[in-house]
Amino acid sequence: MPILFGPVLSRRLGRSLGIDLVFRKVCSMDCLYCEVGRTTYYTSERKPYISLEKIREALEQAKEIANTYDVLTITGSGEPTLNIHFEEAVHLAKAMIDKPIAVLTNSTLVHERSVREALARVDFVLASLDSAREKSFRLVNRPVAAVKLDLIIEGLSALRQEMEGELWLEVLFVKGLNDTPEDISALKSAIDYIKPHRVQLNTVVRPPAYPMARPLSLEELEAIKQRLSGKAEIISGEKRGAILEKPLTLTELSEWLINYLSRRPADLEELAFVFGEAKDKLLSLLNKLQDEGKVTKVYHEGKVYFRA
Ligand code: SF4
Numbered sequence: 057m058p059i060l061f062g063p064v065l066s067r068r069l070g071r072s073l074g075i076d077l078v079f080r081k082v083c084s085m086d087c088l089y090c091e092v093g094r095t096t097y098y099t100s101e102r103k104p105y106i107s108l109e110k111i112r113e114a115l116e117q118a119k120e121i122a123n124t125y126d127v128l129t130i131t132g133s134g135e136p137t138l139n140i141h142f143e144e145a146v147h148l149a150k151a152m153i154d155k156p157i158a159v160l161t162n163s164t165l166v167h168e169r170s171v172r173e174a175l176a177r178v179d180f181v182l183a184s185l186d187s188a189r190e191k192s193f194r195l196v197n198r199p200v201a202a203v204k205l206d207l208i209i210e211g212l213s214a215l216r217q218e219m220e221g222e223l224w225l226e227v228l229f230v231k232g233l234n235d236t237p238e239d240i241s242a243l244k245s246a247i248d249y250i251k252p253h254r255v256q257l258n259t260v261v262r263p264p265a266y267p268m269a270r271p272l273s274l275e276e277l278e279a280i281k282q283r284l285s286g287k288a289e290i291i292s293g294e295k296r297g298a299i300l301e302k303p304l305t306l307t308e309l310s311e312w313l314i315n316y317l318s319r320r321p322a323d324l325e326e327l328a329f330v331f332g333e334a335k336d337k338l339l340s341l342l343n344k345l346q347d348e349g350k351v352t353k354v355y356h357e358g359k360v361y362f363r364a
Contacts, residue, residue, distance in 0.1 A: 059106055059114045063163045064330070068224075068256070068291065069158055069180070070126035075114055076228070077145060078105040080318070082135035084164040087186075088269035089184060089230055091262040092133050100164065100202045103187065111145050115152050122155060129158040130353040133292040133319060137165040137175075144248075156221075158182060164203045166211030172218065179221035179299040182256075183212060186227055187244035192234040196269075212250045227258045228292075229280065231270040240283045247284065255288035257281060263321045263363065264357035287288045309333070310341060314350055317364035321354055322338035327362070 061074035082105050086095035118128055128149055130136050136159065139145070145356050149157050156179035163173045163183045185208065187193040193205045205272070227243065231237045247255055257280060260271040272280075281288045304312070312331065316322065324342075328335045342362055345351040349358050354361045 059110060059149050060071070060117055061319065062106065062314075068182075069129065071122070071124065072127050072129045072158070073116065073118055073125040073147075074129045074131050075108070075111070075131060075145075076281050077111065077136035077139040077142060077230075078134040079327065080134035080137055082132070082134040083162070084135050084138060084200050084203055085162055085263070086194055087162075087228075088264055088266040089228055089260045092265075094265045095134070096198060097241045099136070099138065100200045102142075102253075103164075104139055104141055105134075105139050108144060110142045112148060115145075115148055122153065127156045128153050129160065130178075131160040135162050135164065137161055137171050143174040147179060150177060153316065156180065162197075163208045163212060164199060166215055167207040169213075170186045172211060172215050172272045175215055176218040177220055179214065180224060181219065181221070182224045182226055182227050183215075183252075184228070185212065185243075185246065185250075186208070186229070187234040187239055188242040189234075189239055190237050191238070192236075196228075196230050196234050209246050209250065212252070214253050219253075224254040224256060225250065225252040226256045226258060227288075228288050229257065229272045229277070230273050231260075231276075233269075235272060235280065240280055240287040244284055249289075253357065256291045257284075257288050258290075260356075261292050263354040263361045267356075304343065310345060313338075313341065313345065316350060317362055319362040321356075321363040323359050323361050339350060 059076045062074045063071045066072045081092055081095050082097040083095045086098055104118045130145060136142060158180040159175060160179050160182045162187055187331050188194050190205055259277060260269045277290050281290060324335050324339060327338050342351055351364050353361050354363050
């Protein structure tokens with residue numbers, strides 16, 4: 057699979073070109089809500105999951121198409137900082153790409169000095185913190201034993217002080233697990249301590265890795281936002297779009313669909329929005345891909361989603 061992805065339109069980042077530093081699914085957590093799927097390579101060990109040579113090649117390509125996106129996002133179908141080359145990847149990206157750099161991280165390695173120093177140099181760090189209570193953190197995120205919540209909170213606080221760009225904290229709520237009054241009050245204390253530039257609230261809007269993960273309603277998210285003194289913003293309805301050079305052949309559209317659906321499940325409505333194609337055309341293509349075993353249907357909250 058190519059390690060460059062997109063560009064896709066994101067409300068938070070604009071036109072974003074993604075670069076994956078780990079393949080599906082290398083992660084230090086196995087979150088109940090993960091939209092990529094269950095963790096198959098469960099580890100906190102840093103390794104060259106994708107070689108530096110491949111990363112450099114992808115950055116060369118990204119440099120050539122720099123006029124097609126607004127931000128380069130370092131991510132992965134798992135946790136990108138687990139790649140031992142993460143620091144070098146940030147260094148190369150900063151040197152080669154004349155665009156803002158963003159990183160998506162689950163925060164589990166933010167306490168490591170070299171990782172934090174690299175994160176501090178980028179323009180936007182979108183870091184996850186779903187709970188500030190040990191019990192709900194372990195229930196929702198299911199981290200490897202070596203991961204310690206207090207180190208994450210300390211690491212995020214240190215990162216905020218060292219950041220040259222902005223630290224955005226994303227909190228994803230799973231109904232009944234990390235949304236109790238005790239959870240919100242602990243979270244508020246952690247947020248007050250970390251002082252991120254932005255706090256973004258999300259819930260289980262897509263089919264989760266584990267069906268027991270249920271979403272909060274918009275009203276429930278609003279109530280939490282108020283308890284967090286209204287400082288947070290709700291991002292659960294965020295729409296993405298693909299930036300495509302049209303017209304696409306059916307083969308090109310199939311490749312895009314598989315690429316998109318391998319990173320997150322999506323319903324027909326979203327795919328029609330993302331790809332700017334008629335629903336009946338997409339549905340017949342999805343049925344064909346399903347017959348070929350490349351796409352499957354999943355059900356979540358009464359809706360049908362497709363996943364590659
Ligand atoms: S949501 Fe992120 S941190 Fe959690 S399992 Fe999926 S990839 Fe890993």
